[in-house]
Amino acid sequence: MTSADLLIDGFGRIRENVHGAVAELSDAELGARLDAEANSIAWLVWHLTRVQDDHVADVAGVEQVWTRDGWVRRFGLPFGEADTGYGHKGSDVEALAGVSAELLLGYHDAVHAQSVEYVSGLTDADLPRVVDTRWDPPVTLGVRLISVIDDDIQHSGQAAFIRGILLRRR
Numbered sequence: 001m002t003s004a005d006l007l008i009d010g011f012g013r014i015r016e017n018v019h020g021a022v023a024e025l026s027d028a029e030l031g032a033r034l035d036a037e038a039n040s041i042a043w044l045v046w047h048l049t050r051v052q053d054d055h056v057a058d059v060a061g062v063e064q065v066w067t068r069d070g071w072v073r074r075f076g077l078p079f080g081e082a083d084t085g086y087g088h089k090g091s092d093v094e095a096l097a098g099v100s101a102e103l104l105l106g107y108h109d110a111v112h113a114q115s116v117e118y119v120s121g122l123t124d125a126d127l128p129r130v131v132d133t134r135w136d137p138p139v140t141l142g143v144r145l146i147s148v149i150d151d152d153i154q155h156s157g158q159a160a161f162i163r164g165i166l167l168r169r170r
Helices: 003-022 027-031 041-060 071-075 090-094 101-119 141-169
Strands: 130-132
Touching (some): 003 041, 003 101, 003 141, 027 041, 027 101, 041 101, 041 141, 071 101
């Protein structure tokens, strides 16, 4: 097994978690919030996908799927084109109410495909490359990709938790 294989597996697990959290939920359930300040499944999936799109596109030196493929227009959100959800408040989360599973999964699958395409060509020699000097120590490609996987696994787990609560309320 290569490093690329491990990264592909990690991104694949995110995709499985996202599909599992979203499957067969209504738009209303996807936008449901457990309290006024809580994140919804729709927001969590949008955010984790935006982070993956933003970070992987940056290290790959390609345009984000969000803008390149017109997902920003399809979602029609009241945020800037580069917004990934960091620092959002309850009112921002509410903007994702009514977003469909089809839209969320379509965007996620497109980002997943771009991520897998990129990481499948990586070798161990690529991973120590410094990709962000704003941190001490500077962030390497390997650390950035694992950070994205970790962040996305956490958020997809949060979405699965909310799903479980919503299904118990049915």
